[in-house]
Amino acid sequence: MLMARKMEGGKNMRQKVEERVEILLSKACEVVKARPSDALKYVKTARKLCMRHRIPVGRARKRMFCKKCLMPFAPGYNMKVRQDSKNKRVLYVCECGGIRSFSYMKKKGYPVHEKPAD
Numbered sequence: 001m002l003m004a005r006k007m008e009g010g011k012n013m014r015q016k017v018e019e020r021v022e023i024l025l026s027k028a029c030e031v032v033k034a035r036p037s038d039a040l041k042y043v044k045t046a047r048k049l050c051m052r053h054r055i056p057v058g059r060a061r062k063r064m065f066c067k068k069c070l071m072p073f074a075p076g077y078n079m080k081v082r083q084d085s086k087n088k089r090v091l092y093v094c095e096c097g098g099i100r101s102f103s104y105m106k107k108k109g110y111p112v113h114e115k116p117a118d
């Protein structure tokens with residue numbers, strides 16, 4: 001449906017949503033150890049916001065939580081970071097069994113947890 005593409009408030013709205021997503025995700029990372037269920041809720045809300053406003057979650061943000069179980073990553077707590085030096089990739093191994101891998105070569109992607117340039 002092309003009609004749904006109509007902008008609500010235009011750029012301003014998008015910026016506001018981006019801000020909220022950012023806050024939600026950082027909050028999720030903060031509380032993941034104390035209140036995992038809340039952290040999960042924050043990630044879900046952030047993802048829904050992105051979907052509703054057609055905002056890409058973004059490469060950097062995608063690294064903040066598991067794609068499979070949506071739990072925010074807390075290294076040493078619910079996930080392990082492994083290095084695959086042969087393929088020049090960093091592996092995020094979640095406790096749910098999900099594995100995400102990111103190249104650490106400059107060409108592709110941002111360094112881990114760095115925000116994309118605006």
Ligand SMILES: [Zn+2]
Binds near residue numbers: 070
């Ligand atoms: Zn997981």
